[in-house]
Amino acid sequence: MHILLRDKPGEQMLLLGNEAIARGALEAGVAFAAAYPGTPSSEIALQFFQISRETDLYFEYSANEKVSLEMAAGAAMCGLKTMATMKHVGVNVAADALMTLAYTGIKGALVVVAADDPFMFSSQNEQDTRWYGKLSGLPILEPSTVDEAREMTVKAFELSEMLELPVILRTTTRINHASGMVTLGPLGKRTIQGHFEKKPMDYVCIPAVSRRLHPRLLDKIARAAAFSDQSSLNRIEGSGKWGIVCNGVSYGYVSDALNELDMTDRFRVLRVGFSHPFPENRVRQFLDGCETVLVAEEGEPYMEEAIRNCAQRFGMMLPIHGKGETLFSKLYEFDPLMVKTVIASCFDLPFSPPVPIPVDTLPQVPDRPPNLCPGCPHRATYAAVREVFGDEAIYPTDIGCYTLGLLPPLHMGDFLIAMGAGIGSAGGFSRATGRKVVAFIGDSTFFHSGLSPLASAVYNNHDFMVVVLDNGTTGMTGHQPHPGVDLTHLNMDRTPISIESAVKGLGVKKVITVNPFKFRKTVEAVRELSRFQGVSVLIAKAGCPLYEKTLPGFRKKQVFQVNPAKCRSHKDCVGKIACPAFFVSEGMVKIDTERCTGCTVCVQICPENAILPVSRKEVRQ
Amino acid sequence: MKTTRIMIVAVGGQGNILAARVLGEAAAASGIPFRMSEFHGMAQRGGVVESMVLLGEGKGYCIADGETDVLLGFEPSETIRAAKKCSSRSVVITSTSQLPPFTVAMGQDRYPDVKQAIESMAGHVSKLITLDATSLALQAGSAQAGNMVMLGALAGSGILPIELKTFRNMIRTKTKPQFTEVNLIAFDLGTFAVNFSRTE
Ligand code: SF4
Ligand code: SF4
Numbered sequence: 001m002h003i004l005l006r007d008k009p010g011e012q013m014l015l016l017g018n019e020a021i022a023r024g025a026l027e028a029g030v031a032f033a034a035a036y037p038g039t040p041s042s043e044i045a046l047q048f049f050q051i052s053r054e055t056d057l058y059f060e061y062s063a064n065e066k067v068s069l070e071m072a073a074g075a076a077m078c079g080l081k082t083m084a085t086m087k088h089v090g091v092n093v094a095a096d097a098l099m100t101l102a103y104t105g106i107k108g109a110l111v112v113v114a115a116d117d118p119f120m121f122s123s124q125n126e127q128d129t130r131w132y133g134k135l136s137g138l139p140i141l142e143p144s145t146v147d148e149a150r151e152m153t154v155k156a157f158e159l160s161e162m163l164e165l166p167v168i169l170r171t172t173t174r175i176n177h178a179s180g181m182v183t184l185g186p187l188g189k190r191t192i193q194g195h196f197e198k199k200p201m202d203y204v205c206i207p208a209v210s211r212r213l214h215p216r217l218l219d220k221i222a223r224a225a226a227f228s229d230q231s232s233l234n235r236i237e238g239s240g241k242w243g244i245v246c247n248g249v250s251y252g253y254v255s256d257a258l259n260e261l262d263m264t265d266r267f268r269v270l271r272v273g274f275s276h277p278f279p280e281n282r283v284r285q286f287l288d289g290c291e292t293v294l295v296a297e298e299g300e301p302y303m304e305e306a307i308r309n310c311a312q313r314f315g316m317m318l319p320i321h322g323k324g325e326t327l328f329s330k331l332y333e334f335d336p337l338m339v340k341t342v343i344a345s346c347f348d349l350p351f352s353p354p355v356p357i358p359v360d361t362l363p364q365v366p367d368r369p370p371n372l373c374p375g376c377p378h379r380a381t382y383a384a385v386r387e388v389f390g391d392e393a394i395y396p397t398d399i400g401c402y403t404l405g406l407l408p409p410l411h412m413g414d415f416l417i418a419m420g421a422g423i424g425s426a427g428g429f430s431r432a433t434g435r436k437v438v439a440f441i442g443d444s445t446f447f448h449s450g451l452s453p454l455a456s457a458v459y460n461n462h463d464f465m466v467v468v469l470d471n472g473t474t475g476m477t478g479h480q481p482h483p484g485v486d487l488t489h490l491n492m493d494r495t496p497i498s499i500e501s502a503v504k505g506l507g508v509k510k511v512i513t514v515n516p517f518k519f520r521k522t523v524e525a526v527r528e529l530s531r532f533q534g535v536s537v538l539i540a541k542a543g544c545p546l547y548e549k550t551l552p553g554f555r556k557k558q559v560f561q562v563n564p565a566k567c568r569s570h571k572d573c574v575g576k577i578a579c580p581a582f583f584v585s586e587g588m589v590k591i592d593t594e595r596c597t598g599c600t601v602c603v604q605i606c607p608e609n610a611i612l613p614v615s616r617k618e619v620r621q
Numbered sequence: 622m623k624t625t626r627i628m629i630v631a632v633g634g635q636g637n638i639l640a641a642r643v644l645g646e647a648a649a650a651s652g653i654p655f656r657m658s659e660f661h662g663m664a665q666r667g668g669v670v671e672s673m674v675l676l677g678e679g680k681g682y683c684i685a686d687g688e689t690d691v692l693l694g695f696e697p698s699e700t701i702r703a704a705k706k707c708s709s710r711s712v713v714i715t716s717t718s719q720l721p722p723f724t725v726a727m728g729q730d731r732y733p734d735v736k737q738a739i740e741s742m743a744g745h746v747s748k749l750i751t752l753d754a755t756s757l758a759l760q761a762g763s764a765q766a767g768n769m770v771m772l773g774a775l776a777g778s779g780i781l782p783i784e785l786k787t788f789r790n791m792i793r794t795k796t797k798p799q800f801t802e803v804n805l806i807a808f809d810l811g812t813f814a815v816n817f818s819r820t821e
Contacts, residue, residue, distance in 0.1 A: 014645055121660060145680060146656070178658040178682040179642070181649055252680030256624075259679070337685030354687035356705045357745035363733035365702040368632065368722045370668040574727055583726035 024153025029188030038087030078194025128299035133276025233273030375597025420449025557598030773811020
């Protein structure tokens with residue numbers, strides 16, 4: 001049985017923040033969930049995926065976040081309790097649906113998890129998703145601890161059900177990937193059968209309907225504001241004359257700082273856990289009798305601006321500090337020391353920070369950049385494309401493991417902004433420069449947002465090449481399936497879609513599918529496509545070695561070694577592909593047979609034929 | 622209990638997240654409140670993995686520069702990289718088994734003189750203990766058990782108010798059954814090593 005299905009209310013369990021959210025959803029009675037994976041949210045979906053295999057919970061990996069939200073919305077319109085989980089930038093993808101879903105509202109419940117990533121541990125930007133609350137009108141809840149992540153998820157469902165509105169549960173990486181003891185609540189009952197009542201004049205957002213729905217949304221926001229004012233999630237602690245307002249993980253830093261500075265009696269703290277609609281009356285109560293306020297929030301000055309609004313509205317003149325040069329930054333993650341230092345300086349408190357040991361006398365430690373794995377088919381594809389175009393072509397790229405092709409010696413990647421934007425921007429690059437353009441996109445990303453830019457490019461007669469790096473899984477986020485992936489080995493019935501037929505169906509006239517581990521053939525195919533005028537597609541199809549290892553019937557291939565008698569040590573192999581299984585010792589290239597997967601790319605690249613199989617006998621020794 | 626902050630640094634694949642989890646479970650079993658967070662810069666692809674474990678009352682999930690009480694380094698160059706987390710009060714326990722980054726293996730970057738660097742770190746912290754976790758793990762029966770050797774070293778150092786038998790129980794119940802035996806031996810070797818190793 002899945003650990004999150006343990007029905008022992010009151011028992012404590014060590015859970016990851018993301019597991020706590022999934023548990024909260026189960027306690028709330030979630031019956032239907034959908035997601036597109038994205039760090040730091042992915043483990044929530046993973047729990048649902050596993051649990052859906054042993055219960056009647058419906059879960060699916062959808063092609064992208066917008067689809068997952070719409071899927072959940074459809075089920076929620078029929079009265080089910082639903083959830084869609086995504087990373088912060090995924091909310092941008094889903095936003096089109098989200099904005100108007102706020103108008104129709106929902107039956108049942110719908111909780112959207114939006115996982116922000118301050119410091120960009122694993123993201124292309126560090127946008128602050130709280131603004132979506134204002135943009136859409138939807139309520140936002142923000143947990144400060146792992147245990148609270150569970151509890152707030154339950155509350156988010158209740159709120160959604162009460163208001164008949166989607167509710168956003170907003171987290172940051174430090175909550176998603178934190179662990180702590182969680183006190184289990186009772187598991188909820190799932191209702192999996194829905195019922196849809198047709199009400200086109202409420203649900204079909206033509207202008208006449210939307211004009212009626214917008215005021216209805218404003219009413220709901222007003223009700224939500226009253227809840228926010230009353231909510232125990234927005235709580236005031238202490239009654240000192242100095243005020244600190246905080247949310248999410250900053251609450252922990254503030255609370256620890258005041259304890260360590262031994263200053264709890266001088267301060268009052270407002271922890272905002274229900275941040276949209278902003279609890280204005282609670283804030284008024286908080287500001288009353290307060291001399292100075294400091295707002296401690298990662299990201300944008302969302303609360304700071306809201307508090308200034310409140311102060312103005314209630315005619316209060318006290319100084320309000322937050323973001324500023326000597327105060328908090330909009331950049332990156334906070335840490336406990338930074339928060340303590342800002343508090344001390346803002347309120348002029350004595351504080352001697354811990355002194356780190358001197359590190360300037362220590363040697364520089366080389367970085368450990370992540371790298372494409374040994375035997376990664378993307379390395380082979382990139383090497384083949386580079387063989388043909390070198391630095392001549394412009395290479396817009398996309399989001400996934402293959403973004404790492406950017407690193408030396410491959411240097412493949414000239415522009416990266418968003419899912420699908422590799423193909424999307426390619427036509428712009430080629431029209432503006434007349435140069436050769438090769439856009440890279442992974443298989444999962446192709447289904448996520450590659451189809452429409454490809455259609456657009458075909459229709460508008462663009463001239464560029466697309467390389468679909470098809471490794472049969474969503475590698476970067478932990479090998480989730482996508483619409484091209486067969487799941488028979490898990491006894492799951494899916495209808496996988498062939499990328500080649502999809503591409504042809506979109507009208508691409510020139511498509512070649514290759515196995516990138518056949519290096520010469522791949523180079524030939526790239527050459528052939530390069531002579532084609534118009535949109536051409538190369539599908540480089542070979543499995544992710546990490547994923548393949550988990551599949552039934554996996555057998556390790558024969559591995560390789562460098563024959564020192566034949567090797568001329570020019571390191572062509574290092575210069576071209578630099579497989580992480582290589583190492584150089586005493587000036588000679590060697591292969592770590594533990595790490596080699598036997599993909600044979602180096603074998604085909606070595607001009608001296610110096611890389612030879614390790615015989616099975618040698619392996620045993 | 623005053624907060625004890627433990628920073629664990631390692632290279633992807635060294636199993637520090639499991640070690641942190643066992644530590645957390647052992648703290649829970651001893652009735653000590655704790656919280657932890659983990660960071661893996663694409664661990665499977667060779668990046669650095671950090672865990673921060675905070676024992677005692679408190680709410681934050683993070684350890685700032687100069688704030689760690691214990692730095693547990695699974696790889697010596699990672700210990701050096703994390704040196705700024707230490708103050709003169711910190712205890713450092715580090716493995717000496719090197720895992721050079723790939724750029725070094727490829728001859729494009731230089732691996733620092735870790736021995737000398739660790740010695741110079743030792744002069745600035747309250748205590749620095751070195752052990753060769755990989756060879757101890759191999760003695761225990763698997764190179765993979767280096768994480769349990771390091772956990773043993775932390776447990777055996779006497780810094781934490783958690784009994785060795787609690788750790789052993791957690792290893793028995795929270796690590797995969799097929800590895801329990803090796804893990805327990807590795808853990809014990811770690812506890813011995815820390816008590817008999819060179820303390821700088
Ligand atoms: S390409 Fe071949 S000959 Fe050249 S260094 Fe590599 S293994 Fe040796
Ligand atoms: S065959 Fe060569 S390129 Fe492939 S994994 Fe082994 S060493 Fe790396």
